[in-house]
Amino acid sequence: MYHVLIADDHAVVRSGLAYLINQQPNFEVIDEAADGTSTYLRVEQGDVDILVMDLSMPPGESGLITTQRIHEHFPDVRILILSMHEEQEYINKALHNGAMSYIMKSSSDDELLKALKTVANGEEYVDTNIVITKSDVQQINSNGVDTNLTGYNGLSKREREVFPLVALGYSNKEIAAKLFISTKTVEAHKANIMRKLALNNRADLIRYAIHHHLIDF
Incomplete structure (x- = not known):
């Protein structure tokens, strides 16, 4: 059974995601969080296998930074970003910071579930609506420090x-x-x-x- 933490600043979104994910075999939503700080603290408590997280959860820490911090200290937690941001800069940065998957909020439930199952298998998954170029791959894999x-x-x-x-x-x-x-x-x-x-x-x-x-x- 994969334990899932949902992080989004909208309660209705968290409820919808929890309902959808809990219907899937071998997946269970064990908790929810509404901002970056609470998300990190919940991951710190343990027993989270997969984190489904929004990038913008104001007011608070940027989801890109939360992704980076969680990946640095809890690399076994698989991070799936579910965001409204379609800008390539956000996508590249999220994947560079340690997210295993990036899904658009405008995509279908099937796309999210496919990503969830792929991430559970330890593989990366990017929304089929997102085009990753060679230049993007270089940015994602870059070891350079800002x-x-x-x-x-x-x-x-x-x-x-x-x-x-x-x-x-x-x-x-x-x-x-x-x-x-x-x-x-x-x-x-x-x-x-x-x-x-x-x-x-x-x-x-x-x-x-x-x-x-x-x-x-």
């Missing part, structure tokens, strides 16, 4: 969780409650983030987050 994100990539796992919450204006107390840590720990993480990214204040952090597409509003 030099503009060198500072961000140097943040610790917990600092990357704190980062979008600070940018979105959550208080230290709210961040502590969301991540199950103390307010003093939040303050320490914030100080480290500002130092590593060479930022002076929250306004600078917000500009950095928006410029690098690290959060969705």
Whole structure:
């Protein structure tokens, strides 16, 4: 039995996906999440085999970043992106960051189920409506590091969780409650983030987050 986690900011979408997936033999939806931070924390708890996730779940961390973080720390979790974004840049980046599959929300249920079963078998699957060129393949397989994100990539796992919450204006107390840590720990993480990214204040952090597409509003 494959345990599936559904992540989407719309409850009706999560319910529809859960109903569809639970009808399939050997698949069971064990939980749902509505934003990137909650998705990561749920994966961190364990027992998730497949993650079906939207890329845009505002307000919060960009799904591209969530994909990257989960793939880095939980490579056994198979990530299937289900998104309205048809831009090739999003598709290439999602696959580069570790997603095994990319499906359009405009596609049929059959397309999603085919992707789900293919991913369960450990194979990659891209929506048949998406055309991948040689140039796209090079971008997806590129090992190059975005030099503009060198500072961000140097943040610790917990600092990357704190980062979008600070940018979105959550208080230290709210961040502590969301991540199950103390307010003093939040303050320490914030100080480290500002130092590593060479930022002076929250306004600078917000500009950095928006410029690098690290959060969705």
